[in-house]
Amino acid sequence: MKHINRRIMQYQVIVLDLDGTLTNSKKEITEPTRQALIDIQKNGKTVVLASGRPINGVAPLAKQLRLQDFGGYMLSFNGARVTRCSDGKIIYNKQIPPEMIRPICDIVRSYAEQGVDLITYTDTTIISAIAPNQYTRIESGINRMEIYQPDDFVSYIDFPINKLLVPGPADVLQELMKLLKEKYHGLLNIYLSEPYFLEIMPQNIDKAHSLQKLLNSIGLTADSMICCGDGFNDLSMIEYAGLGVAMENAQPIIKDSADFITRSKSFMLLIYSCVRGIFCNPAVYSETVRFPELTAFRSGSWARITAENTSTHPTNSLTESLSPKMTHPASTANTDSRLINNDATVGSVFFCAMI
Numbered sequence: 001m002k003h004i005n006r007r008i009m010q011y012q013v014i015v016l017d018l019d020g021t022l023t024n025s026k027k028e029i030t031e032p033t034r035q036a037l038i039d040i041q042k043n044g045k046t047v048v049l050a051s052g053r054p055i056n057g058v059a060p061l062a063k064q065l066r067l068q069d070f071g072g073y074m075l076s077f078n079g080a081r082v083t084r085c086s087d088g089k090i091i092y093n094k095q096i097p098p099e100m101i102r103p104i105c106d107i108v109r110s111y112a113e114q115g116v117d118l119i120t121y122t123d124t125t126i127i128s129a130i131a132p133n134q135y136t137r138i139e140s141g142i143n144r145m146e147i148y149q150p151d152d153f154v155s156y157i158d159f160p161i162n163k164l165l166v167p168g169p170a171d172v173l174q175e176l177m178k179l180l181k182e183k184y185h186g187l188l189n190i191y192l193s194e195p196y197f198l199e200i201m202p203q204n205i206d207k208a209h210s211l212q213k214l215l216n217s218i219g220l221t222a223d224s225m226i227c228c229g230d231g232f233n234d235l236s237m238i239e240y241a242g243l244g245v246a247m248e249n250a251q252p253i254i255k256d257s258a259d260f261i262t263r264s265k266s267f268m269l270l271i272y273s274c275v276r277g278i279f280c281n282p283a284v285y286s287e288t289v290r291f292p293e294l295t296a297f298r299s300g301s302w303a304r305i306t307a308e309n310t311s312t313h314p315t316n317s318l319t320e321s322l323s324p325k326m327t328h329p330a331s332t333a334n335t336d337s338r339l340i341n342n343d344a345t346v347g348s349v350f351f352c353a354m355i
Contacts (some may be wrong), residue, residue: 007199015048015211015237018061018231019142019248027142029064050207051074052193052233054121055142076231078201079210080162087268094202095160102154104200108166111176115335116168120161129153135167135196162252163201170195192232208236230254
């Protein structure tokens with residue numbers, strides 16, 4: 001059991017993707033999740049929100065989680081900008097070279113009849129280069145930002161930008177991504193964050209790169225960090241983290257790379273289980289009720305965890321806690337588990353740490 005405690009205590013930072021991970025289907029943080037994240041910050045842990053969204057799309061959620069009170073951070077634009085919430089200081093900021101904007105715009109415009117748009121952002125507005133499409137409107141809704149279409153996109157962009165985004169049909173973006181990657185190899189990072197969102201980023205910018213910059217600035221390493229995500233743009237940080245957690249709804253490549261996968265589609269339950277189960281004292285969180293199965297993956301093996309009804313009682317050690325049964329089709333995995341607090345909405349959660 002001491003070995004588990006060492007693993008548990010090494011984690012000082014939890015990094016959360018937003019859409020499809022932290023927020024529910026309404027793009028909201030549920031109250032149990034919010035309270036769990038505030039609790040771990042009160043215990044001295046650091047929360048980082050990492051998203052492809054512009055800063056104004058991240059800041060309202062950071063405020064809900066009180067990151068400004070506890071020294072949390074925001075990675076916006078897939079990490080092209082890192083902001084300390086306590087004072088608004090920009091820790092890291094990398095922009096697309098301005099001379100590249102016009103030729104990129106010309107290439108994307110050549111696909112206009114196939115339904116693509118090209119956008120970037122001011123502090124308050126999404127700027128559309130071609131014509132807003134259904135995917136542009138999805139981005140507008142996610143960030144709660146209005147769309148503006150200037151007469152001359154390139155002339156209008158007379159300020160530094162952290163990213164360009166091409167919203168469009170998935171099959172068209174695959175072709176366009178190949179073309180742009182060939183032209184800007186070694187100059188820009190170009191990848192899909194969703195099948196309908198093609199990200200055009202400064203060179204070497206992804207979530208892992210910017211998290212490394214952040215960790216260096218606060219004197220920590222990747223071993224002390226948990227990263228949770230579901231989308232293509234979460235791959236680098238899932239691989240980089242000391243512990244990578246993928247949502248059940250994650251893209252297949254994210255699941256393949258993660259240390260753990262939650263069986264539940266409820267974003268709230270993943271985050272609640274993760275922060276309660278890994279960061280909090282098991283002596284405090286020791287009550288159990290029936291809870292849906294989770295599936296956990298570590299180093300290529302898997303286990304199914306089932307929590308059974310049991311009477312509740314205080315406990316002062318992990319050995320006195322209920323251990324969920326672990327099953328494998330061919331063999332029994334060596335596992336350790338922690339018992340989590342019962343919540344009226346969420347119920348009790350087991351988060352399995354396979355060693």
